[in-house]
Amino acid sequence: MSNLLFxxxxxxxxxxxxxxxxxxxxxxxxxxxxxxxKARIRVNEKMLFWADVVFxxxxxxxxxxxxxxxxxxxxxxxxxxxxxxxxxxxxxxLLELLKxxxxxxx
Numbered sequence: 741m742s743n744l745l746f747x748x749x750x751x752x753x754x755x756x757x758x759x760x761x762x763x764x765x766x767x768x769x770x771x772x773x774x775x776x777x778k779a780r781i782r783v784n785e786k787m788l789f790w791a792d793v794v795f796x797x798x799x800x801x802x803x804x805x806x807x808x809x810x811x812x813x814x815x816x817x818x819x820x821x822x823x824x825x826x827x828x829x830x831x832x833x834l835l836e837l838l839k840x841x842x843x844x845x846x
Contacts, residue, residue: 744762744795757830
């Protein structure tokens with residue numbers, strides 16, 4: 741089993757939608773967090789150590805994580821999904837983008 745962490749800005753729409761895709765998944769555990777001070781759940785070092793793979797929605801999220809938590813990201817796979825902040829939680833188009841991007845994990 742691998743641990744997947746999804747990161748966006750405020751942890752309201754994109755990363756929680758990605759996390760929800762893995763609910764009851766027998767192979768992976770998923771969590772989500774945000775980089776913003778206003779995030780519903782803020783990403784922290786403990787989450788990053790927990791994760792086997794970190795998925796970020798935008799390149800700037802990867803940059804922020806590297807600046808804030810360099811030690812937690814040593815030898816850590818970080819995947820940039822390139823999904824802009826244009827969707828609500830559970831949006832059908834967002835779900836399709838995530839499913840396409842995460843084919844190897846779902």
